[in-house]
Amino acid sequence: MATPNRWNLPDLGFGLGLRTDHFGHILEHRPDVDWFEIVSENFMNTGGRPMWVLDQIAERYPIVMHGVSMSIGSTDPIDWEYMRELKALAKRVDAVWMGDHVCWTGVAGRNNHDLLPLPYNEESLAHMVERVRAVQDFLGRPLVLENASTYLTFSETTMPEEEFMARLGEEADCAFLLDVNNIYVSARNHGFDPQKYLEHFPYDRVVQIHLAGHTDHGTHCIDTHIGPVIDAVWELYADVMRRTGGRATLLEWDQDIPSFEVTHAEVLKARQYRTDIVLEPASDG
Amino acid sequence: MAERLERLERWVQEVITHPDGVGAGAASRPAEEALATTVESVVLPSATLSASERIGIYAGMYYLRLIEVLDGDFPGLKAVLGSDAFLALLHEYVAAHPSRHYSLNMLGAQLAAYVREERAELPHAAFLAELAELERALQEAFDAPAAEPLSTDELLAIPADRWAATHLVTSPSLRLFEFEHPINAWYVAFKEGDAGPVPEPVPSWTAVYRRKFRVWRADLTHARFELLSAIHDGATLGDALERAAATPGTDPDELAASVGAWFQDWAGDGLFVAVDP
Numbered sequence: 001m002a003t004p005n006r007w008n009l010p011d012l013g014f015g016l017g018l019r020t021d022h023f024g025h026i027l028e029h030r031p032d033v034d035w036f037e038i039v040s041e042n043f044m045n046t047g048g049r050p051m052w053v054l055d056q057i058a059e060r061y062p063i064v065m066h067g068v069s070m071s072i073g074s075t076d077p078i079d080w081e082y083m084r085e086l087k088a089l090a091k092r093v094d095a096v097w098m099g100d101h102v103c104w105t106g107v108a109g110r111n112n113h114d115l116l117p118l119p120y121n122e123e124s125l126a127h128m129v130e131r132v133r134a135v136q137d138f139l140g141r142p143l144v145l146e147n148a149s150t151y152l153t154f155s156e157t158t159m160p161e162e163e164f165m166a167r168l169g170e171e172a173d174c175a176f177l178l179d180v181n182n183i184y185v186s187a188r189n190h191g192f193d194p195q196k197y198l199e200h201f202p203y204d205r206v207v208q209i210h211l212a213g214h215t216d217h218g219t220h221c222i223d224t225h226i227g228p229v230i231d232a233v234w235e236l237y238a239d240v241m242r243r244t245g246g247r248a249t250l251l252e253w254d255q256d257i258p259s260f261e262v263t264h265a266e267v268l269k270a271r272q273y274r275t276d277i278v279l280e281p282a283s284d285g
Numbered sequence: 286m287a288e289r290l291e292r293l294e295r296w297v298q299e300v301i302t303h304p305d306g307v308g309a310g311a312a313s314r315p316a317e318e319a320l321a322t323t324v325e326s327v328v329l330p331s332a333t334l335s336a337s338e339r340i341g342i343y344a345g346m347y348y349l350r351l352i353e354v355l356d357g358d359f360p361g362l363k364a365v366l367g368s369d370a371f372l373a374l375l376h377e378y379v380a381a382h383p384s385r386h387y388s389l390n391m392l393g394a395q396l397a398a399y400v401r402e403e404r405a406e407l408p409h410a411a412f413l414a415e416l417a418e419l420e421r422a423l424q425e426a427f428d429a430p431a432a433e434p435l436s437t438d439e440l441l442a443i444p445a446d447r448w449a450a451t452h453l454v455t456s457p458s459l460r461l462f463e464f465e466h467p468i469n470a471w472y473v474a475f476k477e478g479d480a481g482p483v484p485e486p487v488p489s490w491t492a493v494y495r496r497k498f499r500v501w502r503a504d505l506t507h508a509r510f511e512l513l514s515a516i517h518d519g520a521t522l523g524d525a526l527e528r529a530a531a532t533p534g535t536d537p538d539e540l541a542a543s544v545g546a547w548f549q550d551w552a553g554d555g556l557f558v559a560v561d562p
Contacts, residue, residue: 045387045388045428047429047431048428048431048498049427052498069387069388075290075291075294106298107294107295110298110302110384111383111386112298112302112347112383112384113384114301114343114346114347116297116301116343118290119290119293124287127287127290152329152336152340152342152343153328153329154329155327155329156289156293189339220331220334220339220342222346
């Protein structure tokens with residue numbers, strides 16, 4: 001039995017990241033997908049065909065917005081114009097929820113277009129809490145923040161990531177998107193135990209799960225969103241399903257993107273994991 | 286204010302975006318002003334990678350990611366320069382003009398100005414800058430806000446006695462260029478797989494616009510360009526026609542005989558979206 005999140009946000013079932021490669025297929029075939037997630041910024045600065053396509057898709061499918069440029073961990077002032085555009089897009093597509101990553105993307109007015117890591121310490125936590133609260137007040141809804149893949153550890157870090165996330169959730173009252181591939185990638189890069197990470201995560205704040213492939217360089221892993229999900233990540237997903245009873249699940253595939261059918265089949269593997277483990281059919285939202 | 290975090294973020298940004306790599310970034314003045322320290326004292330090593338290798342992952346991805354975005358947006362520029370010189374130019378451009386916008390769509394917005402104003406030593410710099418302008422305009426037209434065009438009938442419905450004082454609002458996708466080179470002619474040949482050498486300077490006038498999700502390029506005569514530019518800039522139709530009539534070599538009678546057909550063409554292309562009387 002699924003345990004609810006504290007906002008009673010719906011279990012949307014099994015979704016896919018909306019990518020331009022699949023626009024034509026989706027419009028023509030109207031595939032039986034539970035929901036789509038968009039990269040918010042891809043639709044915030046365009047009024048052409050991408051927006052027209054999104055309008056069509058949003059009429060038929062639930063849409064979740066997942067951004068990459070909120071830079072919520074930056075020490076620059078919050079970009080309120082960006083927030084206004086984000087809020088307007090959420091209204092236009094009737095987004096079920098919206099979020100970004102626990103990261104920063106730039107400082108001194110710059111955007112490096114990367115999900116850059118924070119030191120996990122009291123100063124960063126207080127900074128994040130203040131900003132998350134301010135943004136949530138403006139958006140009028142909880143932010144759904146994702147654990148990002150990270151490739152370095154700062155010497156100034158004083159607490160493990162899962163503790164930082166748990167305290168951020170508690171003090172800012174935000175929601176989480178738990179990316180199990182990112183847990184695997186970061187665990188490999190930093191040498192922590194992913195099971196221990198999962199033991200301490202605040203599941204009542206988790207409203208969504210991400211699945212993806214990555215690139216294993218032997219010495220480290222990079223979150224490339226390429227290829228199918230590896231078995232070790234499926235095992236982490238199964239563990240999260242045991243702990244939560246099920247959450248809206250989404251597959252990201254961003255490099256060497258295959259046909260729509262292949263990506264859809266990959267996310268539907270999650271349905272089987274969930275059914276086998278929870279012993280009840282997945283909700284259709 | 287998270288003062289220590291602000292210093293750390295500035296330091297990281299300087300280190301990972303330095304065009305000569307992590308070592309040069311950490312030794313740079315801006316990095317030292319942020320944190321007077323070493324990479325090893327800021328970043329911990331892992332079991333398999335040193336501190337420099339770990340932060341180097343971010344540095345390596347920075348230029349790769351941004352250059353990949355621009356690489357696809359300026360195919361003509363790449364064809365003229367050759368792949369190696371083009372990628373080197375993009376690397377230098379990104380270093381000189383880092384992104385300041387949430388959208389990667391804006392990354393190439395200053396490339397033409399960069400070539401014209403900061404890379405004038407490049408062979409054919411003036412041609413390259415104009416070509417970059419055209420290729421950037423194609424991106425901008427693709428992403429421009431949508432607007433329902435006026436029909437020819439709606440244009441014809443403007444009363445004759447109000448015509449001279451009327452303002453027409455042009456499509457948000459419309460971009461107009463007065464080039465020193467035959468840029469669009471060269472680009473047409475390039476798209477057909479027959480790009481010739483860099484042409485000699487010959488003035489040309491080009492419109493770029495989007496119609497039904499497709500981006501178009503159209504060469505204009507000088508007089509057409511002046512008329513359309515004046516309308517685009519907000520002039521009344523009467524003033525715009527005066528500006529077109531003042532174009533060197535323009536016969537007023539020929540202009541008067543042609544202008545109706547021009548407006549019909551432009552209305553058919555969806556270049557006008559509103560009447561602002």
